[in-house]
Amino acid sequence: MYRSLTQESLCHGAEQLAAMDPDLERLYRRLGTPPLWAREPGFTTLVQIILEQQVSLKAARTMFQRLSANLGEMSPQSVMDSGEAGLRSLGLTRQKARYCYGLAERVTNGQLPLEHLGSLSDDEGRAALLALPGLGPWSVDVYYLMALRRPDVWPQGDLALAAALQDVKDLNAPATRTEQQQFAEAWSPWRAVAARMLWAHYLDARGQV
Numbered sequence: 001m002y003r004s005l006t007q008e009s010l011c012h013g014a015e016q017l018a019a020m021d022p023d024l025e026r027l028y029r030r031l032g033t034p035p036l037w038a039r040e041p042g043f044t045t046l047v048q049i050i051l052e053q054q055v056s057l058k059a060a061r062t063m064f065q066r067l068s069a070n071l072g073e074m075s076p077q078s079v080m081d082s083g084e085a086g087l088r089s090l091g092l093t094r095q096k097a098r099y100c101y102g103l104a105e106r107v108t109n110g111q112l113p114l115e116h117l118g119s120l121s122d123d124e125g126r127a128a129l130l131a132l133p134g135l136g137p138w139s140v141d142v143y144y145l146m147a148l149r150r151p152d153v154w155p156q157g158d159l160a161l162a163a164a165l166q167d168v169k170d171l172n173a174p175a176t177r178t179e180q181q182q183f184a185e186a187w188s189p190w191r192a193v194a195a196r197m198l199w200a201h202y203l204d205a206r207g208q209v
Helices: 007-020 022-031 043-052 057-071 076-089 094-108 114-119 122-130 137-147 159-168 177-185 191-205
Strands: none
Touching: 007 022, 007 191, 022 159, 022 191, 043 057, 043 094, 043 137, 057 076, 076 094, 114 122, 122 137, 159 177, 159 191, 177 191
């Protein structure tokens, strides 16, 4: 099994999913291989994921750009130099300011070895991230799916995926967590590819491509 998705393995996974699920086959025929949507592993991506929690991607991008512009660079040291009050003055909520500062503090003092995270077992790495305030299961799933590019991760509870599944599987309402899990289990070992296919549908159906 592939350790990390590449463009080649993404194409292969999409073909495999299209062969096993008629609904994904229709997506594949209409949209082709989805984007890889890869992110660089590390501190910056984790800050972006924290900012994306419970807001639109557009709002999160705007906030990240404002932070980057005012901090000079997005690094653990620049976040710590700003302090929680400084982060709040740039528009972060009290909670997200605390989360970003706590992340910077743990990276700086070595409690969170981000540079070695990819070499740990998935269970060890996920446990290290989940120990950090502000990083719940969805956030960690997204990091493993996009930054470490694991092929068989499903971001449980993702609202866009719930809506996409409602469309693709002709459900009466957005897919519940249980329904998401049931559908995703059938797509293993390519759940992260299925998520990308469904995200691509979500964006296309709403004119956001």
